[in-house]
Amino acid sequence: MEFKVKSAFRFGVLVALIGSIGLGAFFQPNAIAIPSSNPAPEIVPVDTNMHDFMEGMFQAPYRRLKEAIAAEPKDNSGWKAIRSDVLILAEGSNILVLRKPEKDQAKWDEFSLASKQAGEMAFKAAKQKNFAETRKAYEAMLVHCNDCHKTFANGKHQLAP
Ligand code: HEC
Numbered sequence: 001m002e003f004k005v006k007s008a009f010r011f012g013v014l015v016a017l018i019g020s021i022g023l024g025a026f027f028q029p030n031a032i033a034i035p036s037s038n039p040a041p042e043i044v045p046v047d048t049n050m051h052d053f054m055e056g057m058f059q060a061p062y063r064r065l066k067e068a069i070a071a072e073p074k075d076n077s078g079w080k081a082i083r084s085d086v087l088i089l090a091e092g093s094n095i096l097v098l099r100k101p102e103k104d105q106a107k108w109d110e111f112s113l114a115s116k117q118a119g120e121m122a123f124k125a126a127k128q129k130n131f132a133e134t135r136k137a138y139e140a141m142l143v144h145c146n147d148c149h150k151t152f153a154n155g156k157h158q159l160a161p
Contacts, residue, residue, distance in 0.1 A: 045098040053099065054157075057092045058145075061085040062159060069138055072131040082134065083126045089141065090119025101152060111148035115141055 048056070065085040073079045093115035100108055118141035125133035139161045149157040 043098065045095065050099065058089065061088040061092075062145075065089070065138070066161070069135060073129075079126060079129055083123060086119055086122045086126060086134075086138065086141075090116050090123060093119060093144075104151070107151055108148070111144055111151070115144035115148070118144055 062085075065082065068078060068081040068085065073082065093112050096112040096115075097109050118137050122134050122137035122141060125137055142159055142161045146158050149155065149159075
């Protein structure tokens with residue numbers, strides 16, 4: 001008898017507990033909902049024009065890379081120099097999509113993505129110290145750089161690999 005009373009009491013406590021959690025959730029939906037008042041921060045590029053952007057972000061790594069990749073590196077620091085500049089150009093191409101022109105945005109994105117992908121391939125090949133593949137991907141990247149310059153820079157800045 002005592003046992004039954006105890007277990008009935010325990011059962012009652014359990015029901016009350018579950019019930020109050022349920023009610024709490026029902027009356028305070030915000031207490032358990034994932035906060036929605038924290039939207040992802042908007043990524044806004046630094047306030048510069050395209051000329052200053054290309055000159056500041058792309059010109060120096062391109063010039064260094066052209067020299068570093070002219071012949072197969074002899075030591076690790078030569079490979080490191082290639083990896084670094086190819087990565088700067090690949091990631092730089094990625095963020096070009098934040099600087100869309102007013103017209104032909106699809107073309108702009110296409111050239112940027114192609115340049116990023118070729119740069120990424122060059123980076124991966126450089127990690128393997130595979131010079132032939134690194135050089136091939138680097139040359140492919142420059143074709144995409146130049147494609148964009150043909151369309152969006154009046155054909156200027158045709159860069160030699
Ligand atoms: C999506 C388009 C686009 C891509 C991709 C692109 N560029 Fe450019 N780039 C431009 C435009 C537009 C200009 C001309 C800016 C101006 O002077 O108004 C330019 C200019 C340049 C210049 C000349 C800067 C100066 O001082 O006059 C260099 C160097 C350059 N780009 C390097 C590169 C390299 C290297 C790549 C590839 C890794 C590349 N760009 C990819 C759009 C692009």
